[in-house]
Amino acid sequence: MKKRILLLFLLVSVSKFFSQTIDPLRTVDAEKQEIWVDSIMSTMTIDEKIGQLFMVQAYSNLDEKHEAFITEMITKYHVGSLIFMQGTPEKQAVLNNKYQALSKLPLMIGFDGEWGLDMRLKNTYKFPWNMTLGAIQNDSLVRKFGEHLGKHCKRLGIHVNFAPVVDININPLNPIIGNRSFGESKENVTQKAIAFTKGMQKYGVMANAKHFPGHGDTAADSHHTLPFLDFDKARLDSIELYPYKRLFDAGVGSVMTAHLNIPSLESNANLPTSLSKNVVTDLLQKELGFNGLIITDGLNMRGATDYATSAEVDLSAIKAGNDLLLIPQDVPASVRLLKQALTLKTLSEERLDFSVRKILKAKYWMGLNNYKPVALENLQEDLNTVEDELLHRDLVKNSLTVIKDEKQNIPLSNLDFKEIAYVKLGDDNGDDFLKMLKNYTKVDEVSDTKLDGLLKKLKNYNLVIVGFHKSNNHPWKSYKFKDEELVWLQEIARKHTVILDVFTSPYSLLDLKSFSNIESIMVSYQNSKLAQELSAQAIFGAFATSGKLPVSIGEEFKEGTGLKTYSLSRLEYSIPEDVKLSSKKLAEIDQFADTIIKEKMAPGFQVLVARKGKVVFQKSYGYHTDKKELLVKNSDIYDLASLTKILASLPLIMKAEEEEKIPLSAELKDILPSFKNTNKASASVVDILSHYARLKAWIPFYTKTKDSLTGQNSSQFYRRKRTGRFNVKVAENLYIKKSYKDSIYKYIREVDQREREGYKYSDLGYYLFKEVLEEKYDKPLNILAENSFYKPLGANRMTYLPLQKFHKSVIVPTEKDDYYRNQLIHGYVHDMGAAMLGGVAGHAGLFANANDVAKIMQMYLQKGFYGGRRYLNAETVDKFNTRYYENKKVRRGLGFDKPQLNPNVKATCGCVSEESFGHSGFTGTYTWADPKSEIVYVFLSNRVYPNMENRGLIRSNMRTKIQQTIQDAIIE
Structure with missing residues (x-):
């Protein structure tokens, strides 16, 4: 027995040691990587080394003045990285090539594309948000999503994508994470994040786990203030830090440090966790053993800027243990202050070299030792492929979640006995949903400006499909019912059999005081055209649903709730390649x-x-x-x-x-x-x-x-x-x-x-x-x-x-x-x-x-x-x-x-x-x-x-x- 215990102890110790010493920046040709890094380090000046610490914000939709500013950042201050923001892929590709040509060393290009390049760029592909993906039970689909996003980034010359969000969204009132999270289950969030990371990094695009040590259980937005998390270390270790530990074992290349106030980790109430040595060095690097690239959250956010001047914030971030300063606000002032710190020995050159070496290792990992300009030909076609559409369909189909179905209305059968009405609630469009419903049988849209009038018009219908449609523009848009809509919904449900289909965050259901009169509820998560069309198809049994709630709706519907429906072998509506037909040929x-x-x-x-x-x-x-x-x-x-x-x-x-x-x-x-x-x-x-x-x-x-x-x-x-x-x-x-x-x-x-x-x-x-x-x-x-x-x-x-x-x-x-x-x-x-x-x-x-x-x-x-x-x-x-x-x-x-x-x-x-x-x-x-x-x-x-x-x-x-x-x- 003692031998078994000793063996188990050794195995655990070895496993722990191994997880803490993984170097995600190390490539398979590590010897060549070290030679490349050493050759560059040996020729770099202090100014050039300091320049590598900055990732400056660049736009492809601004004027020549902005381009001149970026040019100066590269040529005068030797900035080593850019994060591209709003614009178009075509213009970004042109600017990418221009800026790379100006730089002595290849630039690391960052991007904030959690659900695809569409997060920042027009005319690019928009995949579902993380909350939608959190409902999917097949993690291989999330890995495919990561692969597609990796291909898109690679094609556009992007080397690090600031995703996945691994915040565990325990707080429904979280104003900034919400739909950006895979959900409230640490296991589900972790599995999805690992799948996504492996998919994207397979194509040489570095993933970035954010927001360390965890932004999910906050009620404030760090863009505007410094959120407060009053949790002890044990709680943080068991929940917030859980996905990071496993992601580190899975080889995630980088981490983003968040601007948070967590007293159990940092006693200085004014010091954001992103600037805390206790958090970035002691916890992240030493205790958790992370050896990858550490990047701050945007240093233009109030959670950071309220602490000190921008230059002081940048210096504090480096001293805390960060490697890369994201969106610095005053590079010239920061350069001066960093050089002064080196002179005064409050910052050592060894500390500077430590981060610069990691940055260069990351650039080698990204393939920048063999940099090639972005090809401009067929860029739009390559970023919007049929394969993207097919994956998008699979993601949405597998996310659709039936959380209640008392009368087994979903899928709808016995259409010869159904008189169906559709009522739209919410402030966004539901036309694609209604149009698809009508492909299956007679469905009448019924509306009125007054509740009494609506109920009168609904009198002869024995089934009412209520679609709640909210904006799909971005994941932090309002998802709430208006008070009037809550009253209307309950009155319709009191008199009719109802299928409620929610095309927004499942948190929208928190405002419903009772679900007793609503026979069936489907959560479709987003109000995209595809979500509307596929949800309608699922209601009529064109395919089965298997999604599960990634978050809880009070005590009524717990995380993991999801009823599997079945196919009735009705026609689906899809695209040719879904059935091995050529769209190009059919276009003839x-x-x-x-x-x-x-x-x-x-x-x-x-x-x-x-x-x-x-x-x-x-x-x-x-x-x-x-x-x-x-x-x-x-x-x-x-x-x-x-x-x-x-x-x-x-x-x-x-x-x-x-x-x-x-x-x-x-x-x-x-x-x-x-x-x-x-x-x-x-x-x-x-x-x-x-x-x-x-x-x-x-x-x-x-x-x-x-x-x-x-x-x-x-x-x-x-x-x-x-x-x-x-x-x-x-x-x-x-x-x-x-x-x-x-x-x-x-x-x-x-x-x-x-x-x-x-x-x-x-x-x-x-x-x-x-x-x-x-x-x-x-x-x-x-x-x-x-x-x-x-x-x-x-x-x-x-x-x-x-x-x-x-x-x-x-x-x-x-x-x-x-x-x-x-x-x-x-x-x-x-x-x-x-x-x-x-x-x-x-x-x-x-x-x-x-x-x-x-x-x-x-x-x-x-x-x-x-x-x-x-x-x-x-x-x-x-x-x-x-x-x-x-x-x-x-x-x-x-x-x-x-x-x-x-x-x-x-x-x-x-x-x-x-x-x-x-x-x-x-x-x-x-x-x-x-x-x-x-x-x-x-x-x-x-x-x-x-x-x-x-x-x-x-x-x-x-x-x-x-x-x-x-x-x-x-x-x-």
């Missing part, structure tokens, strides 16, 4: 768009591309008509024409087949008795769906209703106003006789079959399936489709009879009809036969936007599953996505179009798999899904504008050329 669709619109193949159109369940390209082009009055929007709806077959009739037929209401083996006489004694009686369901039933392609029913002498619509069949017998609306001010539907089906029953066997695409079978479905389910086809599929799918912009739901301004017109309805067809189905049935038919009549078409195609691709619900059995989807007459050279499946068997036919680009399926529509629509590539493609247009003779889109094969481009965009 814009060129096709230019051609389509320029050559008037269609006045406008929508294109959507999804892969692996993620929409990565969704764009609208052109206008509704050639008048160019209304731009096409993603939310606008098009006449889908024959896409109706696979988006309305077919899913219902598949469902009926599963329920044995329409067996595939059944003949027409079995499912539609009125056809028992006709020439079509023995046509099977398989035959009809395969277009192999010898049915004629179509019958121009409308021509039979025209006056033979005038060519106009006969008054025998039509009226301009609705009456008891003429009550089927064909178009604006045009009603057909109710009984004419019987004539249509009589024509179909009696029309001759095609004499030859073989494939012939026909609409007629879908007239019949409409009758069968309505008889079997005793409901109109449009109601069946909506209740069975569109409502639960959240496809609220997919509908028959769109004018009953939507304003004309969001419905794209089709044709200027001069042959039947004699008007612009706008909001009414283009297909004449479907129009004569009142706009609801099995082969046409459906309207939608590309987004909602994609939902059904994705449901097919997922073998009948979507949004947490199984609509169809996987075997059913496979059964219908099969060619039954391939040996007869029929490419069609059951209802689905399939890739061409004849290379001369252009049904697809010829680049999709045999498992793929889809359909095209007469009005210029097209959709295709490929299980092999997992791509869903939707193209919607009104190519029949101004009239159906406009066949340029068809002749040019534009839809399938775009399909080829999508296929070519695959980069895996």
